Amino acid sequence: MSLFSELRRRNVFRVALLYLVLSWMILQVADVGVSLLGLPGWTGRFAFLLLVIGFPLVVVFSWAYEITPEGIRREKDVAHDTSMTADTARKMNIAIVVLLLFALGGMVADRLIPEDTVSASSVAMEVPDPAGPSDQSIAVLPFVNMSADKDNEYFSDGLSEELLNLLARIPELQVAARTSTFSFKGSGASIPEIAGKLHVAHVLEGSVRKSGENIRITAQLIKASNGYHLWSKSWDRKLTDVFAIQDEIAAAVVGALKVTLLGEAPHARVTDAHAYELYLQSKALANLSTRDSFEEAALLLNDALAIDPDYAEAWNELGTVQVNQVGQGFVPRKIGFERARTSKERALLVEPNNVRALSGLGWIAMYAEWDFFTAAQLLRQARELEPGNTKVLNTAGALAGTFGQHHQKIPLYEAAIERDPFAMTVLSNLAIAYLNAGRLSDASERIDDMRAVEPNSFLVANAEAWLTWFSGDSEAALERFTDLGGSTGNWGRSFALHDLGRDDEIGEAIQLLRDAGGRPSQFAAVYAYIGDHDRAFAEFERAYQMRDDWLIEIRGFKFLESLYPDPRWEALLRKIGISDADAEQIGI
Structure with missing residues (x-):
């Protein structure tokens, strides 16, 4: 046989x-x-x-x-x-x-058989796409801090953000932005629910255990539709190996998602291990957004730069802290913006293609210096390097709006929201843009999204008040603006009072606006709306002399349309540098 x-x-x-x-x-x-x-x-x-x-x-x-x-x-x-x-x-x-x-x-x-059912509350947060999320899309969730010392959470959060930024540098990969992914920290939401809300097909999660100079990192890539682990690995290494681990994780994600790279794969930026710790600690402090936390963050970043003067990301973060100090009123505008520009330029000197530096300098050029040509160049370069970077898209949208290019502004904001659906600032920008474009239904949907993210946010109350006013219900709008209070509330009250024929009360609203620190551009808008064009242009001149940054946004406000026939309007646009001729010269 x-x-x-x-x-x-x-x-x-x-x-x-x-x-x-x-x-x-x-x-x-x-x-x-x-x-x-x-x-x-x-x-x-x-x-x-x-x-x-x-x-x-x-x-x-x-x-x-x-x-x-x-x-x-x-x-x-x-x-x-x-x-x-x-x-x-x-x-x-x-x-x-x-x-x-x-x-x-x-x-x-x-x-x-569908794996999961998305709750009704989450439907409004999804970007409609009949084809579903791209197979080459991913969200990086905050890695869990498994260290005995819970104060090490800055390290696990920071490492997660660094991984997210590394993957975002791959143009062929769609990566959900930090604002949205970190909103799920400690939420207990399931992987399919998170992926559905962020409109991604895959989720990267993991844990970090740090003890002195030793780290243990575990990472796993999960396919959201079925919960299967496409890849997972653990590392027990020294802190100095953290950059090599980031590169290995990024390479594994690219391989598992079958991403075809058109260029060289990006690598984690290597620096001294102690400087890296100081950098991550500074980011955690900066996120608290207080006067003391900003100052402490700046001190830590300067310590990191003393160790590694060519640490581009530390220069970048220092510039961001300095911009935020100005925004919160903790540092004078001129001094703060000069410091921020110097820091961002130093980052760009070390890394000429650093998108964070390009975007940050573009923002400073636009809002602080009114150098729109430079802003456009920097943002154009940043978009070429990272087309899906939400901060770049948001700033580019604002620049387009500065020149009245609403057909460009709205799609840029929409693209940013697709990557970062929980970004309140971008949602607010988009809702206000819809209102001024007469798209009230779209604005209402975005306000619903904002309410789902932060129901008690001032941005929600502000957008709701303006939606009510644009809808023509001046009585209800007056109530909402009164409840809102402050400079924004009294500004809106002035418009509603005029609609209701109560012009005798507008003087009081303007005084309250002045007491609340209202901007010259706001006074100008009120005078323009009630028909006092001479006082409106006088306030615009004052805004120009004070470098009121709201002045560069005047082409986005529908209630200023009564000024368009006045020759002084076109002269004002040319003086600021935001006329149609300027837009054509810059290439916007």
Whole structure:
């Protein structure tokens, strides 16, 4: 008898096939167990290794032994006329068919049965796309701090953000922005729910344990539709290896998502390990947005730069802190912006293609210096490097609006929201842009999105008040503006009072606006709306002399349309540098 015939008679082929089918089913169960029970990422690999080792043992066993009514006996001890191999073969055939049917049924169910149902409250936050999210889209969730010292959370958060920024530098990859991904920190939301709200197909999550100079990092890439782990790995390294680990994670994501890179893959920016810790600590402090936290963050960044004077990201972060100090009124405008520009320029000197530096300098050129030509150049370069960077898109949208290019402004804001659906500032910008474009229904939807993110935010109350006014309900708008208070509330009250024919009360509203620190541009808008054009242009001149940054946004306000026929309007636009001729020269 030939070897092949003997292998068939002893059911070796059937045993091998049965083992392979069973192994596949075991691996599927192990994969689900890792997702549902939070088992370590190596659990699946360990099960696979055991099954591989077991395969030759099972094959050898099936050759050497036979199942008989008396139990398992060595094959050579069983007479051929009493052998049960034919009966065993029939039973194994049935078992194989049944298991294959189960496996096929599971595969069909996986494709036909939806994994999860998104709650009604989350529907408004999704960007409608009938085709669903791109397969090459991902959200990086905040890595969990597993350190004994809970104060090390700055490190796990910072590492997560650095990974996000590294992946965002890959143009072929769609990466959800930090504002939206970090909003899920500690929420307990499921992976499918998070992916649905962020409109991504994959989620990267993990944990960090730091003890002195030692770190343990675990990362896993999950396909949101079925919860399967596409890739996972753990590292036990020294702190100095953190940059190599970031590169390895990014490379694994690119490979798992089958991303075809058109250029060289980006790499984590390497610096001294202690300087890196100081940098991450400064970011955590800066996020508190208080006078003291900004000052402490700046001190830590200067310490990091003393260690590594060519640490571009530390220069970048220092410039951002200095801009925010001006924005919060903690530092005089001129001094703060000069410091910020110097810091951002130093970052760009170290890394000429640093998008954060390009975008930040573009913003400073536009709002602080009214150098719109430079702003356009910097933002154009930043968009070429990172087309999906939400901060770049938002600033580019604002620049387009400065020149009255609303057909460009709105799509740029919409593109930013697609990447960062929870970004309140961008949502507010888009809602106000819709209002001034007469798209009240779209504005209402964006305000609903804002309310879902931060229901008690001032930005929500402000947008709701203006939506009410643009809708023509001046009485209700007056109530909302009164409740809003402050400079914005009294500014809006002036418009509503005029609509209601209560011009005798506008003087009081203007005085309240003045007491609340109202800007010259706001006074100008009120005078323009009530028909006092001379006083309106006088206030615009005062705004120009004071460098009121609201002045560069006047082409976006619908309630200034009464000034358009006045020759002084075009002269004002030319004086600021935001006329149509300027836009054409700059290329906007």
